[in-house]
Amino acid sequence: MTNYKPTESELEILSILWEFGPSTVKFVNDKLNEKKEVGYTTTLKIMQIMFDKKLISREKLGRSHIYKSKIKKDETQGILLEKILETAFSGSASKLIMQALGRSKTSKKEIEEIKKYIEKIERGQDGAQ
Amino acid sequence: MTNYKPTESELEILSILWEFGPSTVKFVNDKLNEKKEVGYTTTLKIMQIMFDKKLISREKLGRSHIYKSKIKKDETQGILLEKILETAFSGSASKLIMQALGRSKTSKKEIEEIKKYIEKIERGQDGAQ
DNA sequence: CTTAAACTACGAAACTTTTCGTAATTTGAT
């Protein structure tokens, strides 16, 4: 189950759980609806499927369930990046990174963070070759 | 039609067209089969669908067609990154970049490229390429 | 000109994911 790539809808739900922590279906559905219209039972159904797939766990509270992500944000991000890296960037991380740098309005602060991170990599164990 | 996010299969085909230039179905199918088994008519069908969607154009040569991507690699990469950025990285490009740097065995040469690119951005004009 | 091989066209099945309606259940409030 590690290495599972969530579907689009699943990912949207996971994002909310990652950002806001354990939540009810109602809360998740409200959040989703800030971006686009989604029916309540649609969200419920997908969360039930995710529960069956063990992507999320739940706990009963009052008459509702509180759902919680069982998979880690970092791992999932990694899986998604890996996938996109292979299929769209022929495995070249630098191309991906430059695309990301180029197209986003990355703030100076963010760029500083990235530079620091690179320095850290260069000092420590460096990459292949 | 700009901002179209290709399906998984479509993307695999586009990658081949981007890498090798205009190609026949046979060529594309052979390339695909280097990674996983795919039937010839499956590839054909998907390319026909892509043609209908105007993702690719074609030209008759002998008894076959030569297909060519109509959408740009950079743009498509951008669309895919944008999507993943929104859904998995809550819009933070720096987080995405650090994840990418962190998890890949990025070579020194690649890191140098990235550093140069960052310096270029810092000097002034951002915007890609 | 004939024909076998190479290709294309295309419907339909098989899957996967999302959406939705309806019924059943639970519980907080009276």
Added chain:
DNA sequence: ATCAAATTACGAAAAGTTTCGTAGTTTAAG
């Protein structure tokens, strides 16, 4: 204890994507 509102359960339709078989067309080669 009752019941309306909140919530869950779940089947099935709808939508999207991939796979495949078969039939039809085209053309290179004799």
